Amino acid sequence: MTLLTTVADLRTARRRRQLLVVAGMVLVVLAAGTGALLVGAAGLTPGQAVAGVVGLGEPGDVFVVQRLRLPRIEAAVVVGAAFGLAGALFQSTLRNPLASPDILGISTGASLGAVTGMLVLGLSGVALSATAFTGAGVVALAIWLLAWRKGLHSIRFVLVGVGLAYLCSSLIAWSMARSQEHEAAAVLTWTVGSVSDIRGEQLTLVAAGALVLCVAVAALARTQGPLSLGDDNARALGVHVDAARVGTLLLAVALVALATSASGPVAFVALVAPAIARRLVNDGGAALTASAVTGAALTLLADVVGQHAVLGVPAPVGVVTGLVGAPYLLWLLATTEKRSR
Amino acid sequence: MLTSPAAAPAARREGAQAVAHRARRRALAVLVALAALVLVVLASLALGVRDIAPAEVWRALTAPVDGLMDHDVVLDQRLPRTVVGLVAGIALGCAGTVIQGVTRNPIADPGLLGLNSGASLAVVCAVWLFGITSPIGYVWFAFLGAAAAAAIVFSVGRGQPVRLALVGAAVTALITPLITLVLLRDQQAFNLYRFWSVGSLTGRGLDTVAWLWPFAVVGVVLAAVLAHRLTMLALGDDVATALGQRVGTTRALASVAIVLLAGTATSLAGPIALVGLVVPHAARRLVGTDYRWIMGIGALLGPVMLLTADVLGRLVLPRSELEAGVVAALLGAPVLVAVARGRTVAGA
Numbered sequence: 001m002t003l004l005t006t007v008a009d010l011r012t013a014r015r016r017r018q019l020l021v022v023a024g025m026v027l028v029v030l031a032a033g034t035g036a037l038l039v040g041a042a043g044l045t046p047g048q049a050v051a052g053v054v055g056l057g058e059p060g061d062v063f064v065v066q067r068l069r070l071p072r073i074e075a076a077v078v079v080g081a082a083f084g085l086a087g088a089l090f091q092s093t094l095r096n097p098l099a100s101p102d103i104l105g106i107s108t109g110a111s112l113g114a115v116t117g118m119l120v121l122g123l124s125g126v127a128l129s130a131t132a133f134t135g136a137g138v139v140a141l142a143i144w145l146l147a148w149r150k151g152l153h154s155i156r157f158v159l160v161g162v163g164l165a166y167l168c169s170s171l172i173a174w175s176m177a178r179s180q181e182h183e184a185a186a187v188l189t190w191t192v193g194s195v196s197d198i199r200g201e202q203l204t205l206v207a208a209g210a211l212v213l214c215v216a217v218a219a220l221a222r223t224q225g226p227l228s229l230g231d232d233n234a235r236a237l238g239v240h241v242d243a244a245r246v247g248t249l250l251l252a253v254a255l256v257a258l259a260t261s262a263s264g265p266v267a268f269v270a271l272v273a274p275a276i277a278r279r280l281v282n283d284g285g286a287a288l289t290a291s292a293v294t295g296a297a298l299t300l301l302a303d304v305v306g307q308h309a310v311l312g313v314p315a316p317v318g319v320v321t322g323l324v325g326a327p328y329l330l331w332l333l334a335t336t337e338k339r340s341r
Numbered sequence: 342m343l344t345s346p347a348a349a350p351a352a353r354r355e356g357a358q359a360v361a362h363r364a365r366r367r368a369l370a371v372l373v374a375l376a377a378l379v380l381v382v383l384a385s386l387a388l389g390v391r392d393i394a395p396a397e398v399w400r401a402l403t404a405p406v407d408g409l410m411d412h413d414v415v416l417d418q419r420l421p422r423t424v425v426g427l428v429a430g431i432a433l434g435c436a437g438t439v440i441q442g443v444t445r446n447p448i449a450d451p452g453l454l455g456l457n458s459g460a461s462l463a464v465v466c467a468v469w470l471f472g473i474t475s476p477i478g479y480v481w482f483a484f485l486g487a488a489a490a491a492a493i494v495f496s497v498g499r500g501q502p503v504r505l506a507l508v509g510a511a512v513t514a515l516i517t518p519l520i521t522l523v524l525l526r527d528q529q530a531f532n533l534y535r536f537w538s539v540g541s542l543t544g545r546g547l548d549t550v551a552w553l554w555p556f557a558v559v560g561v562v563l564a565a566v567l568a569h570r571l572t573m574l575a576l577g578d579d580v581a582t583a584l585g586q587r588v589g590t591t592r593a594l595a596s597v598a599i600v601l602l603a604g605t606a607t608s609l610a611g612p613i614a615l616v617g618l619v620v621p622h623a624a625r626r627l628v629g630t631d632y633r634w635i636m637g638i639g640a641l642l643g644p645v646m647l648l649t650a651d652v653l654g655r656l657v658l659p660r661s662e663l664e665a666g667v668v669a670a671l672l673g674a675p676v677l678v679a680v681a682r683g684r685t686v687a688g689a
């Protein structure tokens with residue numbers, strides 16, 4: 001009887017902690033969003049901003065809020081959440097805290113697809129996103145096929161991904177050298193990752209896609225806890241390990257492809273957000289919801305920092321996340337080495 | 342084998358045969374690699390968008406006539422890029438071999454280890470901060486950048502083969518946004534960078550080679566001296582130490598060699614990925630595990646691969662060229678995948 005109450009207590013405490021982390025991150029998102037709404041070239045008072053959001057007030061203010069600032073905030077939140085969730089899925093499924101689309105070459109594949117769409121086919125908007133989505137899918141499939149040898153070995157997966165990333169980035173560099181200066185500048189901005197141009201129909205599409213994928217993830221989420229205990233334990237708990245893994249990876253790739261196709265590869269959100277979320281939740285699980293919200297918070301914060309030229313020039317969001325994420329990855333690599341010795 | 346005294350001479354004879362066989366194989370490999378190098382150098386001088394007869398190429402080299410179009414093309418365009426390809430190729434072949442040897446990692450090369458991106462960042466900073474656009478000016482920055490990146494990668498990823506590739510990726514990922522920041526600020530840096538980052542044998546002339554060859558020579562000599570130590574190091578730090586080697590000294594000298602060689606190659610040809618990776622693997626296939634031979638063959642195959650990429654790039658497109666860096670990546674990526682699928686990596 002006492003044991004049962006203890007387990008129940010533990011569960012309640014865990015759930016409370018998860019809720020606390022998620023709520024905290026939502027607060028961060030709201031605070032950063034409010035900041036992004038108020039600060040800018042056209043300074044708005046809170047009253048004007050609220051009026052703009054609901055569509056009342058000065059036409060100029062309504063335009064600034066509804067056409068410029070809100071879409072950018074929404075895009076950062078949607079894209080960031082998708083990257084955060086995808087990263088959590090990759091990391092829990094491959095059981096490797098370093099697995100992320102940046103390192104696995106999927107982002108570079110999306111970039112190559114987008115560059116092709118931009119320079120060869122002259123596309124923009126939703127059509128451009130479609131080519132990026134295709135590029136990510138093709139590279140993910142290629143990694144899958146090439147890394148598959150009597151099962152999916154995660155080191156092999158990473159190395160094949162690195163190889164394909166180099167191939168893709170070499171082709172991107174070549175097409176940048178071949179194009180006009182303004183085209184090359186557009187390619188540069190795209191390959192760094194930016195949420196400044198996602199609005200209207202495209203934003204709706206991305207948000208709807210992300211929502212559908214999130215529902216699918218929720219359906220699969222029950223397998224994540226057992227899977228993190230290892231294949232044998234998960235099997236003993238009644239999970240179809242291979243099916244669950246393939247399904248999860250497919251969803252993760254779809255999320256990355258979707259987010260990347262809209263914003264370009266925003267570096268390291270997929271890597272860093274789950275790591276932070278896991279550390280905060282600290283229950284040994286995959287912390288999927290917390291990762292998604294953390295991803296949204298990080299991306300929005302980074303975009304605010306980049307947008308307001310804290311670094312000297314107005315920088316795309318990917319520059320800021322890269323500058324924060326890469327040192328974190330290095331630190332992670334340095335400390336895991338010490339622990340393994 | 343030495344259980345009965347009678348068997349000993351037979352075993353010795355077999356051993357001697359194996360040694361002779363290996364020596365023949367190595368000599369053959371050297372000859373083939375040399376022949377390939379001569380062939381590809383000749384091809385690089387003779388082939389291109391403009392059709393020039395071999396006899397005319399020879400006349401251009403031996404008795405040039407001023408103002409003759411064919412002779413100018415050979416002397417001002419094909420000869421410099423051939424020399425650049427030779428020097429950069431030798432440097433990349435040796436650099437890749439030293440990196441793979443000292444890290445005991447089959448996946449290591451200057452590009453994957455982030456050295457190229459370090460050099461790139463330093464070059465764009467040189468353009469942005471000091472307005473330096475001549476290769477002779479920014480070569481020093483390229484060296485500095487490569488050295489800094491090497492220092493970070495080697496200190497964070499020490500001793501862990503698979504991890505080094507990831508640290509290299511992380512360092513590249515750290516440097517890329519910094520490069521982007523500079524490029525967003527400075528139009529001139531952007532325009533130089535997008536041509537430079539492809540990796541090409543054109544654009545840097547013989548005057549740059551005249552400045553850089555001493556670095557390459559010091560690097561190659563250092564690499565040659567280190568080769569024997571690398572063979573022992575392949576057996577593990579403990580064995581190498583037991584055999585009387587100061588492992589720390591080897592590592593320090595190796596990183597100096599890597600910076601000199603990769604720095605030379607990158608400032609001459611831009612960041613060329615995968616040549617330094619593929620060449621040592623090919624060399625190992627040909628001559629076995631002795632790094633003295635791998636280094637020698639690698640120094641021959643490096644320029645063979647780079648010049649082959651360059652010549653192919655001239656011929657693939659009508660009226661246009663594909664840069665050597667792109668062709669090299671197209672040739673090298675399948676090899677990297679093959680290595681990753683091999684048995685050795687999974688065990689590492």
